[in-house]
Amino acid sequence: MKAVLPLRLALTANAVFSFSTALLMFFCPVLVGKWLGIQAPPIFQVVGIGLAVFATELIYQARCQRVATWRALLASAADFSWVVGSVVLLLAVPQLFSPLGNVLVLAVAVAVFVFGTWQFWAAGHAHQTGAGGDYRHCIIVETNVPAQKLWEVVGNIGEIENYMPSLKHSFVLEGKAPSVGAIRVCENRAGQQWSEECTEFNPGRSFAVRFRSEAPNFPFPAKTMRGGWEVIPSDVGSQVMVWWELKPKSRLLAPLILPLLAFQVDRDFPKIVRRMAATAILEQNSSVKMRSKGEVFARLLPIFC
Numbered sequence: 001m002k003a004v005l006p007l008r009l010a011l012t013a014n015a016v017f018s019f020s021t022a023l024l025m026f027f028c029p030v031l032v033g034k035w036l037g038i039q040a041p042p043i044f045q046v047v048g049i050g051l052a053v054f055a056t057e058l059i060y061q062a063r064c065q066r067v068a069t070w071r072a073l074l075a076s077a078a079d080f081s082w083v084v085g086s087v088v089l090l091l092a093v094p095q096l097f098s099p100l101g102n103v104l105v106l107a108v109a110v111a112v113f114v115f116g117t118w119q120f121w122a123a124g125h126a127h128q129t130g131a132g133g134d135y136r137h138c139i140i141v142e143t144n145v146p147a148q149k150l151w152e153v154v155g156n157i158g159e160i161e162n163y164m165p166s167l168k169h170s171f172v173l174e175g176k177a178p179s180v181g182a183i184r185v186c187e188n189r190a191g192q193q194w195s196e197e198c199t200e201f202n203p204g205r206s207f208a209v210r211f212r213s214e215a216p217n218f219p220f221p222a223k224t225m226r227g228g229w230e231v232i233p234s235d236v237g238s239q240v241m242v243w244w245e246l247k248p249k250s251r252l253l254a255p256l257i258l259p260l261l262a263f264q265v266d267r268d269f270p271k272i273v274r275r276m277a278a279t280a281i282l283e284q285n286s287s288v289k290m291r292s293k294g295e296v297f298a299r300l301l302p303i304f305c
Helices: 002-027 029-036 041-063 069-092 099-125 147-154 157-162 251-283
Strands: 135-143 167-172 183-188 193-202 206-211 222-233 238-248 298-300
Touching: 002 029, 002 041, 002 069, 002 099, 029 041, 029 099, 041 069, 069 099, 069 251, 099 251, 135 251, 147 222, 147 238, 147 251, 157 167, 157 183, 193 222, 238 251, 251 298
Parallel strands: none
Antiparallel strands: 135 238, 135 298, 167 183, 183 193, 193 206, 206 222, 222 238
Protein backbone atom coordinates (compact mmCIF):
# COMPACT_ATOMS: atom_id res chain seq x y z
CA MET A 1 0.00 0.00 0.00
CA LYS A 2 1.43 3.37 -1.05
CA ALA A 3 -0.24 5.06 1.93
CA VAL A 4 2.03 3.12 4.30
CA LEU A 5 5.29 4.17 2.61
CA PRO A 6 5.63 7.49 4.51
CA LEU A 7 5.26 5.62 7.80
CA ARG A 8 7.91 3.07 6.83
CA LEU A 9 10.26 5.92 5.89
CA ALA A 10 9.58 7.78 9.13
CA LEU A 11 10.21 4.69 11.25
CA THR A 12 13.39 3.85 9.35
CA ALA A 13 14.79 7.39 9.58
CA ASN A 14 14.07 7.52 13.30
CA ALA A 15 15.70 4.12 13.76
CA VAL A 16 18.87 5.20 11.93
CA PHE A 17 19.15 8.37 14.03
CA SER A 18 18.42 6.53 17.29
CA PHE A 19 20.85 3.70 16.55
CA SER A 20 23.62 6.10 15.53
CA THR A 21 23.14 8.01 18.78
CA ALA A 22 23.08 4.73 20.71
CA LEU A 23 26.43 3.62 19.23
CA LEU A 24 28.01 6.96 20.04
CA MET A 25 26.78 6.96 23.64
CA PHE A 26 27.70 3.33 24.29
CA PHE A 27 31.14 3.16 22.67
CA CYS A 28 32.28 6.79 23.15
CA PRO A 29 30.75 7.88 26.48
CA VAL A 30 33.81 9.94 27.45
CA LEU A 31 33.63 11.91 24.19
CA VAL A 32 29.90 12.48 24.68
CA GLY A 33 30.62 13.69 28.22
CA LYS A 34 33.22 16.11 26.89
CA TRP A 35 30.69 17.55 24.43
CA LEU A 36 27.97 17.85 27.06
CA GLY A 37 30.23 19.12 29.78
CA ILE A 38 29.37 16.34 32.21
CA GLN A 39 31.14 13.02 32.74
CA ALA A 40 28.75 10.15 33.42
CA PRO A 41 29.88 7.24 31.18
CA PRO A 42 27.72 4.53 32.85
CA ILE A 43 24.58 6.63 32.45
CA PHE A 44 25.37 7.41 28.82
CA GLN A 45 25.90 3.71 28.10
CA VAL A 46 22.61 2.74 29.74
CA VAL A 47 20.81 5.38 27.67
CA GLY A 48 22.62 4.03 24.59
CA ILE A 49 21.32 0.52 25.27
CA GLY A 50 17.79 1.88 25.62
CA LEU A 51 18.09 3.75 22.34
CA ALA A 52 19.38 0.62 20.60
CA VAL A 53 16.33 -1.35 21.82
CA PHE A 54 14.06 1.49 20.65
CA ALA A 55 15.74 1.55 17.23
CA THR A 56 15.37 -2.22 16.89
CA GLU A 57 11.64 -1.95 17.52
CA LEU A 58 11.34 0.80 14.90
CA ILE A 59 13.18 -1.28 12.29
CA TYR A 60 11.01 -4.28 13.07
CA GLN A 61 7.84 -2.23 12.55
CA ALA A 62 9.15 -0.61 9.37
CA ARG A 63 9.87 -4.02 7.83
CA CYS A 64 6.64 -5.75 8.89
CA GLN A 65 4.38 -6.81 6.06
CA ARG A 66 1.50 -5.16 7.88
CA VAL A 67 2.58 -2.08 9.83
CA ALA A 68 0.81 -1.66 13.18
CA THR A 69 0.00 2.06 13.25
CA TRP A 70 -0.79 1.96 16.96
CA ARG A 71 2.80 0.87 17.66
CA ALA A 72 4.03 3.79 15.57
CA LEU A 73 1.85 5.99 17.76
CA LEU A 74 3.61 4.58 20.83
CA ALA A 75 6.96 5.39 19.22
CA SER A 76 5.82 8.98 18.72
CA ALA A 77 4.73 9.13 22.36
CA ALA A 78 8.23 7.98 23.37
CA ASP A 79 9.77 10.64 21.11
CA PHE A 80 7.61 13.40 22.59
CA SER A 81 8.47 12.19 26.10
CA TRP A 82 12.18 12.56 25.24
CA VAL A 83 11.52 16.12 24.02
CA VAL A 84 9.60 17.09 27.15
CA GLY A 85 12.28 15.53 29.37
CA SER A 86 15.01 17.42 27.56
CA VAL A 87 13.23 20.77 27.85
CA VAL A 88 12.42 20.23 31.52
CA LEU A 89 16.05 19.31 32.22
CA LEU A 90 17.38 22.39 30.43
CA LEU A 91 14.98 24.69 32.25
CA ALA A 92 15.23 23.09 35.69
CA VAL A 93 19.03 22.66 35.75
CA PRO A 94 20.40 25.23 33.26
CA GLN A 95 23.97 24.84 34.57
CA LEU A 96 24.08 21.05 34.24
CA PHE A 97 25.55 21.10 30.74
CA SER A 98 28.16 23.27 29.07
CA PRO A 99 27.02 25.88 26.51
CA LEU A 100 27.84 23.38 23.74
CA GLY A 101 26.02 20.68 25.70
CA ASN A 102 22.87 22.81 25.93
CA VAL A 103 22.96 23.33 22.17
CA LEU A 104 23.42 19.59 21.52
CA VAL A 105 20.62 18.57 23.90
CA LEU A 106 18.28 21.08 22.27
CA ALA A 107 19.31 20.04 18.74
CA VAL A 108 18.66 16.37 19.52
CA ALA A 109 15.28 17.29 21.04
CA VAL A 110 14.33 19.16 17.86
CA ALA A 111 15.34 16.19 15.69
CA VAL A 112 13.40 13.78 17.90
CA PHE A 113 10.36 16.09 17.76
CA VAL A 114 10.52 16.05 13.96
CA PHE A 115 10.66 12.25 13.88
CA GLY A 116 7.77 11.95 16.36
CA THR A 117 5.63 14.38 14.39
CA TRP A 118 6.47 12.66 11.09
CA GLN A 119 5.46 9.27 12.53
CA PHE A 120 2.28 10.73 14.04
CA TRP A 121 1.17 12.20 10.72
CA ALA A 122 2.21 9.10 8.75
CA ALA A 123 0.27 6.80 11.11
CA GLY A 124 -2.93 8.62 10.16
CA HIS A 125 -1.96 8.84 6.48
CA ALA A 126 -1.51 5.05 6.39
CA HIS A 127 -5.28 4.68 6.91
CA GLN A 128 -6.32 7.17 4.22
CA THR A 129 -8.32 5.78 1.32
CA GLY A 130 -7.74 8.73 -0.97
CA ALA A 131 -11.51 9.06 -1.47
CA GLY A 132 -13.12 12.18 -0.04
CA GLY A 133 -11.04 12.32 3.12
CA ASP A 134 -12.16 8.90 4.34
CA TYR A 135 -9.99 6.67 6.50
CA ARG A 136 -10.06 2.88 6.60
CA HIS A 137 -9.01 0.05 8.87
CA CYS A 138 -9.40 -3.54 7.75
CA ILE A 139 -8.32 -6.90 9.13
CA ILE A 140 -8.42 -10.48 7.87
CA VAL A 141 -8.74 -13.26 10.43
CA GLU A 142 -8.22 -16.86 9.34
CA THR A 143 -9.92 -19.77 11.06
CA ASN A 144 -10.21 -23.50 10.45
CA VAL A 145 -14.02 -23.46 10.32
CA PRO A 146 -15.71 -23.90 6.91
CA ALA A 147 -16.98 -20.65 5.44
CA GLN A 148 -20.55 -21.90 5.02
CA LYS A 149 -20.86 -22.82 8.69
CA LEU A 150 -19.15 -19.65 9.89
CA TRP A 151 -21.46 -17.48 7.79
CA GLU A 152 -24.46 -18.90 9.64
CA VAL A 153 -23.10 -17.16 12.73
CA VAL A 154 -21.62 -14.03 11.14
CA GLY A 155 -24.69 -13.39 9.02
CA ASN A 156 -26.97 -13.41 12.06
CA ILE A 157 -26.18 -9.74 12.60
CA GLY A 158 -28.45 -9.21 15.60
CA GLU A 159 -26.53 -11.73 17.73
CA ILE A 160 -23.18 -9.91 17.75
CA GLU A 161 -23.54 -9.27 21.51
CA ASN A 162 -22.92 -13.00 22.13
CA TYR A 163 -19.38 -12.71 20.80
CA MET A 164 -18.32 -9.15 21.66
CA PRO A 165 -17.90 -8.72 25.45
CA SER A 166 -17.92 -4.93 25.15
CA LEU A 167 -21.58 -5.03 24.06
CA LYS A 168 -24.42 -5.20 26.54
CA HIS A 169 -27.22 -5.58 23.99
CA SER A 170 -27.67 -5.94 20.23
CA PHE A 171 -30.82 -6.60 18.23
CA VAL A 172 -32.49 -5.94 14.88
CA LEU A 173 -35.45 -3.58 15.06
CA GLU A 174 -38.88 -5.14 14.61
CA GLY A 175 -37.27 -8.58 14.57
CA LYS A 176 -36.56 -8.28 10.85
CA ALA A 177 -34.44 -10.93 9.15
CA PRO A 178 -30.93 -9.82 8.18
CA SER A 179 -31.34 -8.00 4.88
CA VAL A 180 -30.88 -4.63 3.21
CA GLY A 181 -32.70 -2.00 5.24
CA ALA A 182 -32.58 -3.88 8.54
CA ILE A 183 -31.53 -1.71 11.48
CA ARG A 184 -29.22 -3.18 14.11
CA VAL A 185 -29.16 -1.41 17.48
CA CYS A 186 -26.15 -1.85 19.77
CA GLU A 187 -25.48 -0.74 23.33
CA ASN A 188 -22.10 -1.03 25.00
CA ARG A 189 -21.44 -1.59 28.68
CA ALA A 190 -20.94 2.14 29.21
CA GLY A 191 -24.58 2.66 28.24
CA GLN A 192 -23.83 4.25 24.86
CA GLN A 193 -26.21 3.35 22.04
CA TRP A 194 -25.96 3.55 18.28
CA SER A 195 -27.69 2.01 15.29
CA GLU A 196 -26.46 0.60 12.00
CA GLU A 197 -28.45 0.30 8.78
CA CYS A 198 -27.71 -2.71 6.59
CA THR A 199 -26.86 -1.36 3.13
CA GLU A 200 -25.67 -4.58 1.50
CA PHE A 201 -26.45 -8.22 2.26
CA ASN A 202 -25.11 -11.11 0.20
CA PRO A 203 -26.33 -14.37 1.80
CA GLY A 204 -23.50 -16.78 2.46
CA ARG A 205 -20.85 -14.17 1.79
CA SER A 206 -20.94 -10.61 3.18
CA PHE A 207 -22.87 -7.68 4.59
CA ALA A 208 -22.20 -3.96 5.00
CA VAL A 209 -23.74 -1.37 7.30
CA ARG A 210 -23.98 2.40 7.54
CA PHE A 211 -23.60 3.74 11.06
CA ARG A 212 -26.34 6.30 11.67
CA SER A 213 -23.88 9.01 12.69
CA GLU A 214 -26.49 11.74 12.26
CA ALA A 215 -28.12 10.64 15.53
CA PRO A 216 -27.58 13.21 18.31
CA ASN A 217 -26.20 10.60 20.72
CA PHE A 218 -23.82 8.91 18.27
CA PRO A 219 -20.86 7.99 20.50
CA PHE A 220 -18.02 7.83 17.96
CA PRO A 221 -15.95 10.83 16.74
CA ALA A 222 -16.95 10.41 13.09
CA LYS A 223 -19.06 12.44 10.66
CA THR A 224 -19.76 9.35 8.58
CA MET A 225 -18.96 5.72 9.26
CA ARG A 226 -19.44 2.44 7.43
CA GLY A 227 -18.38 -1.12 8.08
CA GLY A 228 -18.80 -4.68 6.96
CA TRP A 229 -17.95 -8.36 7.24
CA GLU A 230 -17.06 -10.85 4.52
CA VAL A 231 -16.51 -14.60 4.90
CA ILE A 232 -14.22 -16.12 2.27
CA PRO A 233 -13.40 -19.83 1.80
CA SER A 234 -9.73 -20.71 2.26
CA ASP A 235 -7.53 -23.79 2.19
CA VAL A 236 -7.65 -24.19 5.98
CA GLY A 237 -11.32 -23.25 6.38
CA SER A 238 -12.24 -19.61 5.94
CA GLN A 239 -11.03 -16.03 6.20
CA VAL A 240 -13.11 -13.28 7.74
CA MET A 241 -12.53 -9.73 6.53
CA VAL A 242 -13.84 -6.98 8.81
CA TRP A 243 -13.55 -3.35 7.74
CA TRP A 244 -14.49 0.18 8.75
CA GLU A 245 -14.40 3.40 6.73
CA LEU A 246 -15.01 6.72 8.42
CA LYS A 247 -14.61 10.45 8.11
CA PRO A 248 -13.41 11.85 11.46
CA LYS A 249 -15.09 14.92 12.89
CA SER A 250 -11.62 16.46 13.06
CA ARG A 251 -8.98 15.46 10.50
CA LEU A 252 -6.33 16.70 12.91
CA LEU A 253 -7.32 13.88 15.26
CA ALA A 254 -7.23 11.18 12.57
CA PRO A 255 -3.61 10.20 13.37
CA LEU A 256 -4.78 9.51 16.92
CA ILE A 257 -8.25 8.03 16.29
CA LEU A 258 -7.32 5.51 13.58
CA PRO A 259 -4.30 3.93 15.31
CA LEU A 260 -6.33 3.61 18.52
CA LEU A 261 -9.15 1.98 16.55
CA ALA A 262 -6.56 -0.31 14.93
CA PHE A 263 -5.17 -1.29 18.34
CA GLN A 264 -8.61 -2.21 19.69
CA VAL A 265 -9.64 -4.07 16.56
CA ASP A 266 -6.37 -5.99 16.15
CA ARG A 267 -6.53 -7.02 19.81
CA ASP A 268 -10.22 -7.92 20.11
CA PHE A 269 -11.54 -9.17 16.78
CA PRO A 270 -9.46 -12.36 16.41
CA LYS A 271 -11.01 -13.39 19.75
CA ILE A 272 -14.48 -12.41 18.52
CA VAL A 273 -14.04 -14.45 15.33
CA ARG A 274 -12.80 -17.39 17.38
CA ARG A 275 -15.95 -17.30 19.53
CA MET A 276 -18.04 -17.24 16.38
CA ALA A 277 -16.05 -20.14 14.93
CA ALA A 278 -16.50 -22.15 18.14
CA THR A 279 -20.25 -21.61 17.99
CA ALA A 280 -20.32 -22.64 14.32
CA ILE A 281 -18.47 -25.86 15.13
CA LEU A 282 -20.86 -26.71 17.94
CA GLU A 283 -23.79 -26.30 15.58
CA GLN A 284 -22.42 -28.10 12.53
CA ASN A 285 -23.32 -31.65 11.62
CA SER A 286 -21.16 -34.69 12.23
CA SER A 287 -19.85 -34.86 8.65
CA VAL A 288 -17.05 -32.49 9.65
CA LYS A 289 -14.80 -34.07 12.26
CA MET A 290 -13.28 -31.99 15.05
CA ARG A 291 -12.59 -33.57 18.36
CA SER A 292 -13.17 -30.55 20.59
CA LYS A 293 -13.96 -26.87 20.76
CA GLY A 294 -10.33 -26.30 21.74
CA GLU A 295 -9.19 -27.15 18.22
CA VAL A 296 -10.79 -24.04 16.79
CA PHE A 297 -8.32 -21.25 16.06
CA ALA A 298 -8.49 -17.72 14.71
CA ARG A 299 -5.39 -15.74 13.77
CA LEU A 300 -4.88 -12.24 12.46
CA LEU A 301 -3.19 -12.38 9.06
CA PRO A 302 -0.33 -9.90 8.45
CA ILE A 303 -1.77 -8.55 5.21
CA PHE A 304 -3.55 -5.39 4.09
CA CYS A 305 -7.10 -5.38 2.76
